[in-house]
Amino acid sequence: MLVKFFFMLREAGLKVTLPEFLTLLDALDAGLAGYSVEEFYYLSRSALVKDETKFDRFDQVFGAHFQGAETLFGEHLDEIPEEWLRRQVELGLSEEEKARIEALGGWDKLMETLRQRLKEQKERHEGGNKWIGTGGTSPFGAYGYNPEGVRIGQQGSRHRRAVKVWDKREFRNLDDSLELGTRNMKVALRRLRKFARQGADYELDLDDTIRSTARNAGMLDIKMVPERHNSVKVLLFLDVGGSMEDHVRVCEELFSAARSEFKQLEYFYFHNCVYEGLWKDNRRRYNQRMPTLDVIHRYSADYKLIFVGDATMSPYEISYPGGSVEHLNEEPGAVWMKRLLNTYPKSVWLNPEPVQRWDYTPSIQMLRELMDQRMFPLTVSGLEEGMRKLL
């Protein structure tokens, strides 16, 4: 039973490990869960899930597993009267769609397939494209989008049980917080650390102490130095809008990782390609632009420049004056890119597009050439490679 539960959790994408599972079994051996399901739920959650954003997913699996266990005691779905199903279908389908049911071999065939699958399936199910459940593309289930679909459940729940803790799913809105997965990125960004000593004297400087003690004819002369800090300065240019919408999430992760890793981080937004203006606040991008020249003058050449963008656009946006999709640019994007690259010799471009597609997009190739091939995929390994180039 529990082994199955363990694998269900792993299938649901929870990173439950064997030692954790063994810990849970130890705890059960020690009689910690007593005989109540609720206590078992709390115990297993605290032993197996270490991230509150995953509680929701755990609740779903727990609910599914235990409802599965309950259905073993005689609550089979295949008791649903056929008339009821038929009525649901008639309510839910237009004439045209009903005609399309014929595509599956007609009503009888559909019902037979349904019956057969009900027999094969013993548990609540969500997602996927075969089993009966919610949110999938199988013809059977609820909230799906197969036009030939048969709605099951959802309406009047036949067995309305008391709401259980895990079915309340209190942690729903915590799921998918931004912090997710930033740890890997932070570790990759750490490569770009350059320590320098600044601030108050804090640590013993052993070498200097020995030297001055020796000079002092053996009388101790203690020397202190300030602690080391990461002194790397980073300019981050982020592409926003348009085709970048697909990559918002990974960019947000990168941004939040970079923010906590670098004390001296300046960021600016651009769209598709860099031109004469950049902005810091997307809501005020039209009236609060900062001239790119000012950026170049303000931040010294020892800043490391990181572009983040998919570099996917029309080649004209890079090579021709007036090529920008948003405004009339007097100079082509390539000129501005060259200006920036001349000012900041240490620079890379991080591209969230998969590497396989790079060769098929002319604008990516152009920017890669401009960047002297210093374009890297926005993955943890790409990030590490890029950081090495920046050092």
Place this chain on the structure above:
Amino acid sequence: MQKGRFEGTERYIATKDLMAAVNAGVTLGRPILIKGEPGTGKTQLAEEVALSLGLPLHQWHIKSTTKAQQGLYEYDAVARLRDSQLGKERVHDIANYIVKGALWEAFDSEVKPVLLIDEIDKADIEFPNDLLRELDRMEFFVYETRELVKATHRPIIIITSNNEKELPDAFLRRCFFHYIQFPDAATMSSIVEVHHPGLKKQLLSEALNAFYQLRDTPGLKKKPSTSELLDWIKLLLAEDVPVEALRGGDSRKALPPFYGALLKNEQDVHLFEQLIFLNRRDAR
């Protein structure tokens, strides 16, 4: 109360899930990792566990400069160097210069102790990794004196985190985890009851009402938490604010009295005033 089982104390209301996590950690001798919004009583939990089980409490508060080694021990080389200059006798034994850290103190304890590692996320991102073996085996090696320090009794370790940094998976695997959720109204009134026994029912329900309304205001930078609510009620009691003042101060129409105890950010106060202004205008 069953022996060795934590079930909250007179001053501390523990929810069922919290009890399950704490008792699992206590029984199996594993660290308990507590996360949650600030002000939900994470740090207090350790004190209360120690109190309710009658065990000594050791505390280790983590700062951004804390190194894992400092929790084990530190070798005070500077003091030894100085002593050698002055020709003191104790200089010959290196053990005189080993300063025990919080973890060592806890390992040395005669009875099973409670060890609080507070705000572990404040330290460097690698900090938890440096403590893996120590927390797992409850032992470490002192290189200077070549001695192995082993826990006489596995301490009950309670670790708190504010989620400022993500913790490494290897570390998480070794802990029991609990996320202290913000208490619902029923739990909250029992918490207030514990701190201010005999509080007038009406005042309490009005105060909680105003409090939850305030918390629901969208866009607050810092939502008021349990500890702030308790402070606020203390103020209300000290000033003997009548119930009517709270009710008249339906937070949609006016700022509740002593709002400074609840809203600690001038932008929040400003936002709140604007909302009240809008509501008043709509009501007209």
